[in-house]
Amino acid sequence: MTKQLDIVILGLSLSSSWGNGHATTFRALLGGLHEDGHRVLFLERDVPWYAGQRDLPEPDFCDLQYYSSIEQLLSLYADRIRSADAVVIGSYVPEGVQVIDQVASLSPRRLCFYDIDTPVTLAKLDRSDEEYLARRQIPLFDTYFSFSGGEVLDRLETNYGSRNSVALYCSVDASRYGNSGEPFEWELGYLGTYSPDRQPTVERLLVEVARRMPEKRFVVAGPQYPDDINWPQNVERIDHLPPAEHASFYSRQRFTLNVTRADMIAAGWSPSVRLFEAAACGTPIISDYWRGLDELLPHGEAIIIAHGTEDVVEALSNIDEQKRDAIAGSARDIVLQGHTGLARSRELVEALRALQPQPRVEQAARQRISA
Incomplete structure (x- = not known):
């Protein structure tokens, strides 16, 4: 490969952060790639939901293009897909199974998958739910980049046929997130966007805490919450907060709460982008527990792990400002040293450079699998 890479990414959304965490993850990663001089074409399916809620329609760090159908995707971008140093297809791409088959049939030099939802994906595959990825397609990819690390990487190779599984966590754009x-x-x-499996934890670690501390003010920001939720009077609701306002939002909290999807908890080693964003803003984090969290942010030093309402009440009541600042500073140092978009983009580039372009016999095999 040349020093600067030409990468094509097909992802759920870059233009709209409404109702998904993919956009901010891609923005930080692509911003890092741009900073190091790499060329990226991001291809996004033009769907009404995101088209009506675009908060970054024309990014300055990559070429963002929209396509309305698989036929249009192939007619406009087949040559670019063939010639790129690497093609990366993301999770939850609309008609993802068909997209993967068609892209694989073009014999790209390096074909990779970036799963920003790995535990969800594997749970879906175990139920024979192939919404955006078929189990048979996993061996197609030269590398399966995974939002989750740890033992999930071994499972991908042992149980699902991945030829090479690499952790590629989400990250934060340090130029946009600060106090x-x-x-x-x-x-x-x-x-966070409303999720039925997260809401009981939100109730336990924030809503019930607000009821017990009526003299304090709390806030929940994010779309899609049902109208019938009984929020206490001291809990403010913000329906949607665009990424440009995240840093200000975090900075105005004494503590922020991180809540994890059930599939992510079960898998472990699946840090949310919200962890990195809050830490970069110098806001101390209270989080539910999952395996691997202590390895990323040590409990009591860089994060506060809460198992129930009492843990949160205790933290809010008894952690003084000196200790609060020390926890926030430790987390910020860890994140800015190893979890920025630039750091993550360099991990991606290093992994791509380690791959040799597939010989024609491998490309032919790819076409047979995708047929």
């Missing part, structure tokens, strides 16, 4: 210096408005806040 704004604004005064605190809330004792504890949470940023």
Whole structure:
């Protein structure tokens, strides 16, 4: 490969952060690639949901193009897909199974998958749910980049046929996330799209805490929450918070809450982008527990792990400002040293450079598998 790579990425969404965490993950990663001089074409399916909610329609760090159908994708971008140093297909791409088959049939030099939802994907495959990836397609990829690390990587290779599984965690754009210096408005806040499997934890670690501490102010930001949720009067609701306002939002909280999807907890080693964003803003994090969290951010030093309401009440009541600042500073140092978009993009490039272009016999085999 040349020093600067030509990469084509087909992902769920780059243009809209509404209702998905993929956009911010891709933005940080692609920003890092751009900073190092790599060329990226991002191809996004033009669907009404995201088309009506675009908060970054024309990024300055890559070439973002939209396609309306698989036929249009192939007619406009087949040559670019063939000539690119690497093609990366993301999870939850609309008509993903068909997209993967068609892209594989073009014999790209390096074909990879970036699963930003690995535990969800594997749970779906175990139920024979092939919404965006078929089990038979996993061996097609030169590398399966996974949002989750740890034992999940071994499972991908042993149980699902991945030829090479590599952890590629989400990351934060350090140029966009930092403390704004604004005064605190809330004792504890949470940023996340509504999810039925997360909501019981939100209730336990924030809503019930708010009921027990009526003199304190709390906030929950994110779309798709049902109208029938009984929020206490001291919990403010913000329906949607665009990424440009995240840093200010985190900076105005004394503590922020991280809540993890059930599939991610079961898999372990699956840090949310919200962890990295909050840490970069210097806001101390209270989080539910999953395996691997302590390895990333040591409990009591760089994060507070809460198992129930009492743990949160204890933290809010008894952690003084000196200790709060020390926890926040430790997390910030860890994230800025190893979990920025630039750091993650260099991990991606290193992994891609380690791959040799597939010989024609391998490309022919790829075409047979995808047929």
